[in-house]
Amino acid sequence: MNNRYLIEANNLKKTFDTKDGGILKNIKKSRLKVYAVDEVTFKLEPREIIGLIGESGCGKTTTAKILLKLLNVDEGELFYKGENITHFKNRELSEYRKKTQIVFQDPYEFLNPRMNILNIVTEPLLINKQLNSENVKIDKAVEVLESVGLNPAKSFLYRFTHELSGGQRQRVAIARALILRPDLIVADEPTSMLDVSVRAGILNLLLGLKDQYNLSMVFITHDLATAGYMCDRIAVMYKGRIVEIGPKKEIIYNPRHPYTKALVEVAFDLKNFLENKDSFIKDGEVDSYEQNDYCSFEKRCVMMDANCKHDGHHKMQQVGENHFVACCKCEH
Amino acid sequence: MALLEVRNLTTYYETKIGYNEALQGLSFDLEAGGILGLIGESGCGKSTAGFSMMNMIEYPGKIMDGEVILDGKDLIKMDRNELRKVLWKDIAMIPQSAMNALNPAYKVGKQILEAIKLHFPEMSQEEAVAKVEHLLNLVGIDAKWYHGYPHKLSGGMKQRIIIAMALSCDPKVIISDEATTGLDVLIEAQILALLKKIALDRGLGLIIISHDLNMVTAICNRIGIMYAGMLVELTTTENVLRNPKHPYTRALFSSQIDSKDFDKKVTSVDGVVPKLVNPEDKCRFYDRCNRKFEMCERKCPSLISISDNHRVACYLEGDNHE
Amino acid sequence: MKKFNDNLKLFFSNKLGLIGTVILVGFILVAIFAPQIAPYDPYQRIGVPFGKPSMQNWLGTNDVGQDILSEVIYGTRISLLMGLLSAGVALIIGTIVGLTSGFFGGRIDTVLMRAVDISLVIPMLPLMILLAAFLGPSFWNIVIVIGILSWASPARVIRSQVLTIKNKGYIEAVKATGGKSSYIITKHILPPTLSIIISQLILMSSRAILMESSLSFLGLGDPTQKSWGIILYYAQSRSAFLSDAWIWWILPPGLLITLLVISFAYIGNSLEQIVNPRLRR
Numbered sequence: 001m002n003n004r005y006l007i008e009a010n011n012l013k014k015t016f017d018t019k020d021g022g023i024l025k026n027i028k029k030s031r032l033k034v035y036a037v038d039e040v041t042f043k044l045e046p047r048e049i050i051g052l053i054g055e056s057g058c059g060k061t062t063t064a065k066i067l068l069k070l071l072n073v074d075e076g077e078l079f080y081k082g083e084n085i086t087h088f089k090n091r092e093l094s095e096y097r098k099k100t101q102i103v104f105q106d107p108y109e110f111l112n113p114r115m116n117i118l119n120i121v122t123e124p125l126l127i128n129k130q131l132n133s134e135n136v137k138i139d140k141a142v143e144v145l146e147s148v149g150l151n152p153a154k155s156f157l158y159r160f161t162h163e164l165s166g167g168q169r170q171r172v173a174i175a176r177a178l179i180l181r182p183d184l185i186v187a188d189e190p191t192s193m194l195d196v197s198v199r200a201g202i203l204n205l206l207l208g209l210k211d212q213y214n215l216s217m218v219f220i221t222h223d224l225a226t227a228g229y230m231c232d233r234i235a236v237m238y239k240g241r242i243v244e245i246g247p248k249k250e251i252i253y254n255p256r257h258p259y260t261k262a263l264v265e266v267a268f269d270l271k272n273f274l275e276n277k278d279s280f281i282k283d284g285e286v287d288s289y290e291q292n293d294y295c296s297f298e299k300r301c302v303m304m305d306a307n308c309k310h311d312g313h314h315k316m317q318q319v320g321e322n323h324f325v326a327c328c329k330c331e332h
Numbered sequence: 333m334a335l336l337e338v339r340n341l342t343t344y345y346e347t348k349i350g351y352n353e354a355l356q357g358l359s360f361d362l363e364a365g366g367i368l369g370l371i372g373e374s375g376c377g378k379s380t381a382g383f384s385m386m387n388m389i390e391y392p393g394k395i396m397d398g399e400v401i402l403d404g405k406d407l408i409k410m411d412r413n414e415l416r417k418v419l420w421k422d423i424a425m426i427p428q429s430a431m432n433a434l435n436p437a438y439k440v441g442k443q444i445l446e447a448i449k450l451h452f453p454e455m456s457q458e459e460a461v462a463k464v465e466h467l468l469n470l471v472g473i474d475a476k477w478y479h480g481y482p483h484k485l486s487g488g489m490k491q492r493i494i495i496a497m498a499l500s501c502d503p504k505v506i507i508s509d510e511a512t513t514g515l516d517v518l519i520e521a522q523i524l525a526l527l528k529k530i531a532l533d534r535g536l537g538l539i540i541i542s543h544d545l546n547m548v549t550a551i552c553n554r555i556g557i558m559y560a561g562m563l564v565e566l567t568t569t570e571n572v573l574r575n576p577k578h579p580y581t582r583a584l585f586s587s588q589i590d591s592k593d594f595d596k597k598v599t600s601v602d603g604v605v606p607k608l609v610n611p612e613d614k615c616r617f618y619d620r621c622n623r624k625f626e627m628c629e630r631k632c633p634s635l636i637s638i639s640d641n642h643r644v645a646c647y648l649e650g651d652n653h654e
Numbered sequence: 655m656k657k658f659n660d661n662l663k664l665f666f667s668n669k670l671g672l673i674g675t676v677i678l679v680g681f682i683l684v685a686i687f688a689p690q691i692a693p694y695d696p697y698q699r700i701g702v703p704f705g706k707p708s709m710q711n712w713l714g715t716n717d718v719g720q721d722i723l724s725e726v727i728y729g730t731r732i733s734l735l736m737g738l739l740s741a742g743v744a745l746i747i748g749t750i751v752g753l754t755s756g757f758f759g760g761r762i763d764t765v766l767m768r769a770v771d772i773s774l775v776i777p778m779l780p781l782m783i784l785l786a787a788f789l790g791p792s793f794w795n796i797v798i799v800i801g802i803l804s805w806a807s808p809a810r811v812i813r814s815q816v817l818t819i820k821n822k823g824y825i826e827a828v829k830a831t832g833g834k835s836s837y838i839i840t841k842h843i844l845p846p847t848l849s850i851i852i853s854q855l856i857l858m859s860s861r862a863i864l865m866e867s868s869l870s871f872l873g874l875g876d877p878t879q880k881s882w883g884i885i886l887y888y889a890q891s892r893s894a895f896l897s898d899a900w901i902w903w904i905l906p907p908g909l910l911i912t913l914l915v916i917s918f919a920y921i922g923n924s925l926e927q928i929v930n931p932r933l934r935r
Contacts, residue, residue, distance in 0.1 A: 055516035068830050097832035109823035112842060124831040165604050166374075180831070195373035196545065200587040201600035222517055225546070225589040229598065248594070266521045268591040270550035274525040281518060283472050 003082040006183060006216050007044040012037050012066055012076035036062045038240040039313070040076075046183070049210065049217040051231035051248070053224060053263070059240040060220045064186045067218060068100050069093060098128055101177035105189040107169035111161045111176075118157040121145065121176045128180065140179060147212070148175045149205055167198035171205065178209065186218045191226065203230060224267035228252050233322070236260045239296040241313065246323030256319050256330040258301050278302070295327070303329050334361035335537045336385075336423075336505050341398035341408075343377075343384045346391070350610040354380045356561045358398070359635070362505065362537040367528065369548035369569075370541045371584075372558035375605050378541045379428065381558070382509040385539070386425055387415055402505065421451050424503040426494055426511040433494055434482040441468070441478030444497050451501045467496040471526060488519035495527065505537040513542070524551050545588055549573060554641075557581050560605050560616040563635055567642040577644040579621045615647075623648060661928050671924025677917035685731040692724035696880055704892075704899065713902040716885075717892045725880050726906050732881035733914070736797060737863035738855075743801025744862070745808055745855050752812025753847075757820060757839060767813070773806040782865065786874040793876045800865045808854040815850050819843050853925035860918030867911050882907035 014037040037059045044050055052060040065071040066078070069088065077086045085096055101124075104110040111120050121141045125131045138157065145153035148171040161169055170190060177185055187206065191199040207230065210217060219230050227234050228248050235245040236259065244257040252268070255261045262280040265273040273280060282300045295301070295308050307328060308314075314326040341358040344351035355377040362368050372378045383389050385400050387407045400407040402422055410418065427433055435443060444464045448455065455463075465475045471492040482490060491511065498506055508527065512520040528551050531538040542548050548555055549569055556566040557578065565578040576582050583601045590596045603620040615621070615628040627647045635643045638650035665671050684691060693712075694700050698720065705715035713722040755766040782803055789795040819825065820843065828838055869875050870883025873891070877884060889895075889903040 055518065070826065070830060094832040097830065100830075102827065102830045104823050104827065106823060110827050112822075112824040114845060123828065123833075127828070127831050127833045127837060167600075176827075196543065196584060197373060197587050197601035199600070200598035201602075203598065204600070224517075225591060228591065228594045229589045252591075262518055266517050267546070270521060270524075270546055273521055274528060274550060277522060277525045281522070283522060 005043045006046045006081060008079040009040055009042050010077040012040040013074050014062055014066060015074055035240045040242055042235055042245060044216055046216055047214055049219055049231045051227035051234040052218060052220045052237060053227050053234060054237035055222060058237045060237050061188055064188055064218055064220055068102055068186055098180045099182050100184045101182040103173050103177050103185060103187045103190045106193050107173040110173050113161055116158050116160055117172055120172060121179060124180045144175045144179045166194050167201060170202050184216045188220045224263050241296060244325045250320055250323045256325040257327045258303050259297050335364045336362040337401040338385060339399040341384050342396045343380050343389055343393055344396050345393045347609055352609045353611060354561050354608060355384055358563055360556060360566055364535045364537055365532060367531055367538045367552045369552035369555040370558055371548045371555060373543060376558040377561040378558050379509055382507050382541050385507060386419060386423060421501045422503055423505040424498040426498050426508045428510045434490055436482050440480050440482060440493055444500050447497055447500045467499055471496045488515055491515060491523055507539045509541045545584060561608055562616060564645045571642050577649045578646050579623050580617050664928050665924055668924040670920040674917040674920025677913060678921060681730055681734060681914055684727060685734050688728050688731050692727040694721040694724045696720055696724040696728045707902050713906060716888060722903060725885055729880050729882040729885055729907060732879050733863055736866045736881060737859045739797045740800035740862035741855050741858035743797060744804040744858050745851060747805035748808030749812055749851055751809040753816055753839060756813040756816030770806045770809055778803060782869060783874060786869050791874055791876045793879055796866060796869060796875060800862050804858060804861060808858060811854055812847060812850060815847050816843055819846055853922055856918055856925060857922035860915045863915055882911050
């Protein structure tokens with residue numbers, strides 16, 4: 001495999017059992033298998049930010065957890081700097097985990113409320129046995145807290161998370177992710193719980209840290225505007241599959257998949273969408289468990305016709321430079 | 333005459349160390365068919381505003397002052413019995429966590445039916461059922477769901493049911509308190525489109541309480557920006573977009589991402605919202621404002637008209653200099 | 655620290671909890687200073703057998719002429735110790751089961767929880783008698799029998815607490831950093847569970863004291879240790895119920911057992927209200 005890429009995800013698949021259904025169904029053990037992630041393939045270059053965008057339950061968080069090896073895949077392979085890490089265990093795994101970190105959506109949930117900031121931030125060092133003395137611990141904590149803009153860092157060390165504002169908490173969470181000097185940070189909707197006026201600060205901080213520490217990022221969001229601001233490339237996911245992937249300007253100014261088109265319209269011209277919503281998406285709700293073996297967007301697509309119902313899911317096809325779409329209506 | 337007049341509405345919360353002045357002097361008019369957005373960040377008092385307008389504030393909260401005049405009647409002066417007749421029938425609310433507002437043990441249609449029967453006891457069973465079916469149809473839910481249970485519905489569908497319930501007694505004003513927060517963007521947009529259409533078709537007054545600038549500017553024709561319990565700017569959507577006056581409004585827009593130019597840096601507002609328990613009498617945005625001067629520290633500015641349909645609470649605008 | 659003070663305030667704002675604590679402290683003092691308080695050595699014959707209460711022997715003497723008051727005072731020691739130790743054994747087993755079951759989940763969880771169900775369903779007393787008879791009467795055997803018969807309900811309570819903590823975001827964060835299970839359990843799961851373990855320990859102690867008394871009363875206790883149950887056993891076997899002697903021979907230890915159990919229950923309940931905010935009114 002090529003060493004040029006930091007991460008290569010190759011045809012990742014992950015299924016979950018659903019427990020939906022009546023009592024009888026449970027007795028019969030006829031549980032439905034649902035693809036949480038299906039045929040997900042992408043590559044991530046060093047210092048690149050890729051955005052995973054889609055609605056809740058579309059598999060973006062599952063994909064992230066697979067990248068962090070918090071979940072094992074059923075099928076497919078994962079490469080880190082050209083090395084196959086799909087089946088890493090124990091020692092190799094903990095080496096890999098030092099290089100990848102996550103920032104969660106809700107920093108309040110993510111930080112142990114019983115620990116002070118000093119212990120929260122330095123915990124990754126403790127786990128990886130890199131703490132020799134109390135002085136080293138404080139120095140490292142101060143250094144990393146300053147780099148996330150918590151000044152003066154010393155005044156934060158012995159405080160608890162409930163004493164901080166939402167933005168400060170998220171900064172602590174980022175500091176904790178940074179302290180092991182990772183190559184890859186997965187940011188799972190890091191600003192969706194924050195107020196607009198604070199959000200900008202966190203986004204700019206992440207962009208600054210990317211340059212300062214040569215980070216790559218997987219940025220998960222449901223907001224296309226944020227993705228446009230943060231990412232180099234955007235992958236749009238729907239029901240566990242990537243339906244469109246490409247450079248952000250291609251995705252936002254030249255969307256090809258009907259789902260992406262609707263997302264772009266909602267994010268950038270909501271007024272037009274509200275007036276002409278029927279030309280973008282079919283009204284009504286869709287059961288997210290329902291899956292078929294052709295196009296997954298079928299139920300909500302305004303371009304759907306009989307041709308779409310051929311066997312097999314739509315294959316990715318190239319429609320521009322680095323721009324791929326899984327829709328049979330999108331020829332060159 | 334306006335459909336709904338809110339005058340100097342003031343709500344405080346009792347705390348151990350004094351009153352938390354969560355809502356201070358909220359005033360606005362709402363015309364029939366008008367869609368007003370109340371926008372602000374967490375802790376700005378926008379939800380308190382919603383509940384105060386319905387006179388539904390409970391201890392430790394207390395409405396200290398103000399009038400909410402709907403059809404010439406003041407909701408704040410009503411006792412519980414009078415209020416019960418007005419709420420839902422004249423003014424209805426779609427609450428924040430609408431998903432949990434449905435009783436899981438009853439069929440969806442039954443729950444709407446209950447609401448109708450409570451307010452129209454003279455209506456016959458057939459009429460009422462027909463009305464429920466009509467409402468379900470209106471919010472884009474198949475009539476077969478009349479006999480469905482809430483846990484079978486997705487979040488967006490539950491939200492639609494709640495809208496149907498809010499509409500069930502033909503209210504004149506609907507308050508939507510972050511009603512679509514937490515839904516997926518496409519579902520949210522579809523529901524907003526539905527709300528807007530219903531409001532315009534029926535000539536309702538709609539108040540949208542939200543933190544989402546993009547959403548509010550797209551759906552509302554007038555917007556009130558709230559900060560720390562006070563309305564700091566109240567004007568038409570055009571004015572907010574083209575000609576924002578209050579420094580906080582401007583700050584909000586500079587923290588928004590520009591869809592035309594992703595390289596343009598967004599800026600955040602430094603500092604935190606001031607404590608609202610026994611606040612000092614200075615502009616509440618003083619600590620975070622980049623255009624403050626000595627005047628701002630002496631007295632909190634009040635909302636004054638600077639032109640037709642444009643009211644701002646800032647000493648930099650109009651002749652607010654005492 | 656502030657939180658601790660708040661909890662302390664909450665604990666003492668509950669009148670029953672306060673009463674329980676006062677009673678328990680009283681018992682503990684009596685147990686510690688038994689040699690100083692007791693007028694005689696309870697193992698010494700100091701008077702006539704079956705003596706009635708008098709100025710020398712306030713509660714009279716037993717069948718071999720030992721002072722009953724001294725017996726009862728020394729009995730506080732044994733009963734209290736026995737109760738706490740058995741509860742300790744139950745809690746050790748319960749905590750291990752609850753933690754493993756809650757944290758690892760899956761098949762282990764299923765197996766352990768079925769074991770819990772079975773052990774909750776089985777009628778306690780007959781099994782206890784059987785086990786005690788099989789192992790033979792001795793101080794430690796009683797402790798073990800009570801311990802291994804009452805781990806199930808604390809195990810279940812602890813498991814549910816572990817389940818709520820396990821799904822917190824910060825546990826996942828620690829996993830993503832490479833934290834091992836042992837680290838997560840000791841550092842993130844055990845501390846917030848500790849308060850529940852302690853409140854369970856108190857509640858279990860009261861049950862254990864009752865069990866010990868029942869076992870001893872049935873003659874399955876250690877006859878060389880003068881616990882309240884053993885006093886009752888001898889009183890019963892020497893037909894104290896048939897004479898006036900029940901007033902000074904049976905009533906005092908019986909009342910003390912009740913009092914101690916009540917004090918533990920009061921403390922346990924008010925602790926549980928702190929630990930489990932849903933119980934607060």
